[in-house]
Amino acid sequence: MxxxxxxxxxxxxxxxxxxxxxxxxxxxxxxxxxxxxxxxSDDDPEPTNVDPKTLIVKTWKLSGGGTIVKDGTDVSADYAGLELTFVSAGTYTSKNGGHLFRASGTWRWKSTDATVLLLDGELEVNVKEITATNFHSQFNLSEDYATGGRSQAVVGPYEVTLKGTN
Structure with a gap:
């Protein structure tokens, strides 16, 4: 068995x-x-716990979905090819900035909460949103900021959305 x-x-x-x-x-x-x-995942999520004050340091472009609106009118075509590059040392450069942005200058955060950007010690830019890929801001020009003269063509409120590059 x-x-x-x-x-x-x-x-x-x-x-x-x-x-x-x-x-x-x-x-x-x-x-x-x-x-x-x-x-x-197919989606690229935004990095978590990134200090918004450091997100500004890069090149921002109008191309790729950015817009410039003045007094409710899209004027993006007037600034085709616009690029703003912010470096950590507190300087910036612009290409095709027209009467909105100087060719180069200085920048700093006006407050610790990264809601107001101060360009060249005088232009206050209200930051509505800043992520790794989107920089949405609003500001009001009371003169031709880039050249220092008065020009009614550029005076007024602006809403600018730029797209970030790596």
């Missing part, structure tokens, strides 16, 4: 081929499930 162990080991030996195939198939199935569930 065979013991349980002898019976089991005989059955395993007799069906070893099928048992091996079952183990390999099960392993491949588990690996397939693991790899398909390890895929990343």
């Amino acid at each position: 065979k013991t349980t162990w002898q019976f089991f080991s005989g059955a395993v030996t007799k069906h070893a081929h099928w048992l091996g195939l079952l183990i390999i198939t099960s392993s491949l199935l588990v690996l397939a499930l693991v790899f398909t569930s390890c895929g990343g």
